[in-house]
Amino acid sequence: xxxxxxxxxxxxxxxxxxxxxxxxxxxxxxxxxxxxxxxxxxxxxxxxxxxxxxxxxxxxxxxxxxxxxxxxxxxxxxxxxxxxxxxxxxxxxxxxxxxxxxxxxxxxxxxxxxxxxxxxxxxxxxxxxxxxxxxxxxxxxxxxxxxxxxxxxxxxxxxxxxxxxxxxxxxxxxxxxxxxxxxxxxxxxxxxxxxxxxxxxxxxxxxxxxxxxxxxxxxxxxxxxxx
Numbered sequence: 001x002x003x004x005x006x007x008x009x010x011x012x013x014x015x016x017x018x019x020x021x022x023x024x025x026x027x028x029x030x031x032x033x034x035x036x037x038x039x040x041x042x043x044x045x046x047x048x049x050x051x052x053x054x055x056x057x058x059x060x061x062x063x064x065x066x067x068x069x070x071x072x073x074x075x076x077x078x079x080x081x082x083x084x085x086x087x088x089x090x091x092x093x094x095x096x097x098x099x100x101x102x103x104x105x106x107x108x109x110x111x112x113x114x115x116x117x118x119x120x121x122x123x124x125x126x127x128x129x130x131x132x133x134x135x136x137x138x139x140x141x142x143x144x145x146x147x148x149x150x151x152x153x154x155x156x157x158x159x160x161x162x163x164x165x166x167x168x169x170x171x172x173x174x175x176x177x178x179x180x181x182x183x184x185x186x187x188x189x190x191x192x193x194x195x196x197x198x199x200x201x202x203x204x205x206x207x208x209x210x211x212x213x214x215x216x217x218x219x220x221x222x223x224x225x226x227x
Contacts, residue, residue: 047208050154050198054210057128057152061194064113064130065214067097070187074110076175078160078192081117086126087157087197088117099132109134116147117158125199126155156207157197162189191215 011019070076074094081088091114098111114131131148162173166186175187192214197207 046201050208051210053152053154054196054198054208057196058194058210058212060130060151061115062212062214064095064097065093065192067095068188068214068216069094069096069110070175074175076173076188078162078173080160080171083117083119083126086119087159088126089115089158089160090117091115091160098134114148115151117155118147120153123154125153126158127153128155128158128196152196154199155196156199157195159193159195159197161193161195163191163193164189188216 068074068076071094076093078089078091078093081090093113094110095113096110097113098109112133114133116129116131117126118129119125120127128151129147129149130151131146160171162170164170164186167189173189178185178187194212194214196210198210200207
């Protein structure tokens with residue numbers, strides 16, 4: 001009787017190659033899912049941070065402008081600026097929304113609040129700064145060198161529009177110049193509209209835009225000198 005050779009317990013070369021191929025396919029699918037998941041997480045975190053920064057910045061600006069004061073020495077000055085093709089603004093006004101940042105500072109009174117914008121030298125995005133100083137009637141704007149505190153960054157543009165029944169919509173305002181031209185002219189616009197445009201990393205042509213507006217009563221504040 002002819003005896004058959006015992007079968008080896010090892011794998012053939014073909015079986016090994018098939019196993020490697022299947023393993024590679026499984027790893028590729030798992031890595032793709034893993035990468036997609038973390039991409040979604042990172043995108044969501046970035047968008048959440050953008051929404052949070054926008055909410056903080058707009059809430060601060062609403063509060064400051066909502067407490068705007070135009071007494072005899074008060075002012076509201078706003079003018080557009082540009083950094084290349086990026087829209088920006090400079091905004092300066094008197095307000096009762098003074099933030100006390102140290103114990104030696106006076107807790108109440110009027111403040112001159114200034115919003116300025118500059119361009120980050122590394123990312124080329126815009127940064128919005130807020131400067132809050134106790135009001136001094138003899139203070140000169142040109143002497144101010146500090147930008148103040150960084151309110152938000154990663155901006156692609158900032159727009160401020162002034163709406164007035166008398167003058168329509170415009171991108172600049174100067175209450176002192178209006179008073180010089182006509183002492184009876186209304187020095188406040190009817191409303192101020194603010195738009196913050198944050199950079200969208202997925203689409204440069206479609207930034208994340210956040211808007212708010214502050215409306216003012218129809219009558220001028222009571223005229224009185226600031227202390």
